[in-house]
Amino acid sequence: MADRPTEALHPMAEGLHLAPPEQVLSRALAAQQAALAAVGPALPQLAAAARIAAQTLRAGGKLAYAGAGSSGLMALADCLEMLGTFGIPAERTPMLFAGGAEALLKMTGGVEDDPALAAADLARADLGVGDVLIAVSASGTTPYTLAVAAGAAKAGAKVVGIANVPGSPLLQAADVPVLLETGAEIVAGSTRLGAATAQKVAMNLVSVLVGVELGHVHDGMMVNLVADNAKLRDRAARIVARVAGVDTGIARVALNRTRGAVKPAVLVARGASPESAGARLAAAGGILAKAMKS
Incomplete structure (x- = not known):
């Protein structure tokens, strides 16, 4: 075990117990950054x-x-x-x-x-x-x-x-x-x-x-999240609104029609029925961008 690199003494560890608090933290941070x-x-x-x-x-x-x-x-x-x-x-x-x-x-x-x-x-x-x-x-x-x-x-x-x-x-x-x-x-x-x-x-x-x-990220947004609390329901509405180009009121209505599912709600907010949205997403392999183009 003593031969493992993780068990060795770090070069910045010498005198660590004697160093002032800010220097202890500075050395520890530098070690984290190097890792x-x-x-x-x-x-x-x-x-x-x-x-x-x-x-x-x-x-x-x-x-x-x-x-x-x-x-x-x-x-x-x-x-x-x-x-x-x-x-x-x-x-x-x-x-x-x-x-x-x-x-x-x-x-x-x-x-x-x-x-x-x-x-x-x-x-x-x-x-x-x-x-x-x-x-x-x-x-x-x-x-x-x-x-x-x-x-x-x-x-x-x-x-x-x-x-x-x-x-x-x-x-x-x-x-x-x-x-x-x-x-x-x-x-x-x-x-x-x-x-x-x-x-x-x-x-x-x-x-x-x-x-x-898997198509669960669109422009850095989590479009496959499970909105099971108030914070996430609000986030889902903002995601639908931004991706679909609609206001959050329309986004919330769309989410209600898709039982909180974000990807189909984007398509519903753009005019699709929930059934059509599901079919288009299935045909696109779950990739929202492809389904939107279709």
């Missing part, structure tokens, strides 16, 4: 991961996420947003988190070493051919995450592995290996810092590209 730079070299792999994920979801498969500890939390944040931002049903994006919901309230290290938990979580997720798993581990050696990745691959699912240590087992086992070489942490071994920052940004990029590929 973020590690995402750039991984863009081709992230694009490949997004293409596989989008193809999987378009074909009706599942996009699963897996991880433990801080890496699992980063994966969970992205997993939850697939519904919140892009309207993809939660059952299509299962989360496999070491220790389950209880571990979210009180982080316990032992669960990440238990392959039996991985087997149980895999059984519940029911992954197989036509599915894809994004597995995240800073060290690339977390037993839980490796067991999930191995089980998913055995079942026929594709595996995207995201790790921060070169040559780690997770990267070796993945169909799409994504290395985020963030190196030493300002607090040695605390991968909730630089490693997790790079992981979160990397998954942000993947999910944004997935949303674009």
